[in-house]
Amino acid sequence: MLSFFKTSLVGQYIFVFLLSMVPLVELRGAVPVAHGFTLTSTGFNLILGYIIIAVGNMIPxxxxxxxxxxxxxxxxxxxxxxxxxxxxxxxxxxxxxxxxxxxxxxxxxxxxxxxxxxxxxxxxxxxxxxxxxxxxxxxxxxxxxxxxxxLAGIIMSLVSFLSIGAILGFAG
Known part of the structure; x- marks a missing residue:
């Protein structure tokens, strides 16, 4: 079951959707995970991911x-x-x-x-x-x-983008 969320593109979208609904995690945790999914070669669309995350955060x-x-x-x-x-x-x-x-x-x-x-x-x-x-x-x-x-989506996107860029820059 857990491998479905890691390897399946649909599973990744479902995962960030559900994660964005969890109290205390919400969008703040789902956006960095979405950025992580873009680093894999699955074809995760970050814009679609943001929309799914925002909707998931609004549903409750x-x-x-x-x-x-x-x-x-x-x-x-x-x-x-x-x-x-x-x-x-x-x-x-x-x-x-x-x-x-x-x-x-x-x-x-x-x-x-x-x-x-x-x-x-x-x-x-x-x-x-x-x-x-x-x-x-x-x-x-x-x-x-x-x-x-x-606003939180924009801030977290910038933080995630800069953090991942810095990590990749240091890693070589």
Whole structure:
């Protein structure tokens, strides 16, 4: 099964698609993997890979916005899952409060930058959860998160391209 993802072109596209949906990994992890696939002789199309990664990163957004908060609130006092659910709620609330403090009237621009600047703990999952916790408008939040995904994609592409170029340059 794992060899399917390594050797099959379709498997590589499926792999980066699924990887882009994983919390904390998201686009930030899928873009460097896509760059790695281009180094093999499989014919991996990086532009198509970026589109697939962006779509994969966007698919969880409506579910997170409309259901994650309710699920986390429901499970925060449950014996086995309560600790993790409280962690997620706290992270979303802190992210939301930071956005509100720094943004003032430009909350949606702040959300775009929060999602778009690829540092640990930011991304579409956390940004969408923060927007849900802050009761932000869904359509405006989606546009801000999509803009953030595009920005993160550009940044990660440049970082991946420069890193791979440097590694290949040093390797000879």
């Amino acid at each position: 957004m409506p579910f997170i916005f409309f259901f994650a908060r309710r699920l986390l609130e429901w499970g925060k006092d449950k014996p086995v899952i309560g600790g993790f659910f409280n962690f997620c709620l706290t992270k979303g609330e802190k992210g939301g409060m930071k956005l509100q403090e720094k943004a003032g009237g430009g909350l949606y621009w702040a959300l775009l930058l929060f999602v778009g600047i690829p540092v640990p703990g930011t991304g579409a999952w956390t940004g969408t959860l923060a927007a849900s916790i802050l009761d932000m408008d869904f359509k405006k939040s989606v546009l801000a998160v999509i803009g953030g995904i595009a």
